[in-house]
């Protein structure tokens with residue numbers, strides 16, 4: 357942990373592969389646990405709990421989450437982890453399974469404690485350089501951009517893909533190659549009373565799993581998506597992580613409740629804008645942050661960002677800025693920031 361406080365803002369990387377194993381269709385899910393742990397060791401985190409269904413495997417980590425699909429991996433880590441160190445080993449493991457990397461997307465917000473970040477996360481420039489050096493050469497179509505806001509929080513995006521993926525994305529005009537769009541929500545300065553729900557009582561006699569389950573219920577996180585199977589974990593003395601699995605769709609919540617650097621994140625994929633907006637409202641009510649950012653990534657031409665301001669306005673949040681950009685393979689990214697009227 358940094359001397360100053362825990363860095364809640366996560367780094368997130370999504371790797372897409374082509375060439376599934378036609379015999380089992382399990383692709384990357386065949387990666388054994390020992391190999392996965394070795395990759396996570398390089399990142400400096402560990403698995404605290406795991407669950408899977410017929411579509412994917414989901415892992416709650418000591419620092420955030422990992423999702424493994426047959427041809428896609430999403431890994432999100434916070435604190436002072438070295439997330440990008442996972443990229444090359446994951447690509448190498450995939451090659452042994454007959455899979456080729458065809459797309460990479462790296463996103464993160466602005467760190468609260470940037471000076472505490474180790475290599476290669478000391479700056480966005482360094483992260484991009486590291487990715488360029490460690491990604492296979494077939495990912496020749498690249499773009500890196502920092503999307504600005506009116507506050508100190510920015511959204512950093514890097515994407516890279518091969519020519520085949522680029523043509524496919526242009527033809528289908530569908531992001532994520534499955535019709536879903538991704539939403540990443542970051543919240544800071546959480547309501548102090550609500551943040552207390554993510555602290556454990558001294559010597560509570562509970563396990564991380566049982567205390568996590570209780571937090572999921574007490575805070576209302578269980579009602580964000582009632583169809584999701586939730587795998588939750590409460591850290592000691594405070595902090596919370598959960599992964600939700602709903603068919604082929606994941607969701608994830610991470611909370612750093614300490615006053616002075618409180619932070620919570622919510623991420624999920626959606627097919628419908630209505631469902632997204634309904635869940636966004638529930639999430640904002642759980643944390644009542646003073647500052648909120650909502651990043652949507654979807655096919656170019658789909659305007660899933662619309663309606664966000666209208667959805668959070670009745671909850672006392674006012675739109676501060678909106679930045680839009682397009683990225684090869686990923687599609688349109690819209691980064692919107694909001695602040696609470698009370699501040």
Ligand SMILES: C[S@+](CC[C@H](N)C(=O)[O-])C[C@H]1O[C@@H](n2cnc3c(N)ncnc32)[C@H](O)[C@@H]1O
Nearest residue numbers: 362364418419434591594595610611612613619
């Ligand atoms: C891993 S969780 C959630 C991470 C998430 N990205 C976030 O900040 O919202 C981080 C919270 O758990 C607390 N925590 C307690 N023990 C921890 C541990 N062994 N590893 C990581 N975090 C721990 C941290 O102080 C922090 O409040």
